[in-house]
Amino acid sequence: MLWFRHDVFKFLCFVFQGLLVNMMLESRRLVPVVVAFVDRLLSCQKHSWLGECLLQKFDEHLLPKVRMDYKLVYCFPIFDRIAENQTIPPRGLLELLTNFMIFLVEKHGPDTGMKSWSQGSRALGICRTMLMRHHSSRLFLRLSRLLAFTCLYFPDLEVRDNSRYCIVLPLT
Numbered sequence: 001m002l003w004f005r006h007d008v009f010k011f012l013c014f015v016f017q018g019l020l021v022n023m024m025l026e027s028r029r030l031v032p033v034v035v036a037f038v039d040r041l042l043s044c045q046k047h048s049w050l051g052e053c054l055l056q057k058f059d060e061h062l063l064p065k066v067r068m069d070y071k072l073v074y075c076f077p078i079f080d081r082i083a084e085n086q087t088i089p090p091r092g093l094l095e096l097l098t099n100f101m102i103f104l105v106e107k108h109g110p111d112t113g114m115k116s117w118s119q120g121s122r123a124l125g126i127c128r129t130m131l132m133r134h135h136s137s138r139l140f141l142r143l144s145r146l147l148a149f150t151c152l153y154f155p156d157l158e159v160r161d162n163s164r165y166c167i168v169l170p171l172t
Contacts (some may be wrong), residue, residue, distance in 0.1 A: 017057040028074035035077045082131040094142040108155040120159035
């Protein structure tokens with residue numbers, strides 16, 4: 001009977017994870033609620049494994065499905081939690097941030113105003129979080145490509161300077 005409960009619990013967790021991913025994709029206003037829920041799970045010693053499992057599922061299922069547009073910043077709080085977690089490989093998040101920076105460079109124009117600066121700065125904040133939490137060998141190649149692209153092509157000078165600073169961090 002115990003194995004039955006365990007299988008049912010695994011199934012419910014699987015359904016719940018998929019439901020959370022779909023809800024965040026459909027309504028970005030729910031992202032802060034999901035982040036608060038994950039934070040509560042991570043802060044509880046008994047349930048921290050469930051919070052890490054949710055973050056892993058978000059990395060696997062949410063990152064490939066998000067649309068590349070200016071509204072992606074609504075998902076940055078959950079990306080921050082993924083970046084903070086050392087058990088999740090940073091590859092998917094780095095690829096997404098690289099594509100986002102390319103999107104920002106391509107869409108930059110006179111009508112974008114401060115969007116490029118604000119969103120580029122927040123993306124670099126996630127990169128800094130990864131630098132502080134992960135071993136540099138896990139992210140050096142992809143992160144250096146992202147930061148080098150930002151140094152060369154990003155329209156905002158402050159973001160370019162901050163990316164240069166981030167490139168130097170792993171080398172010191």
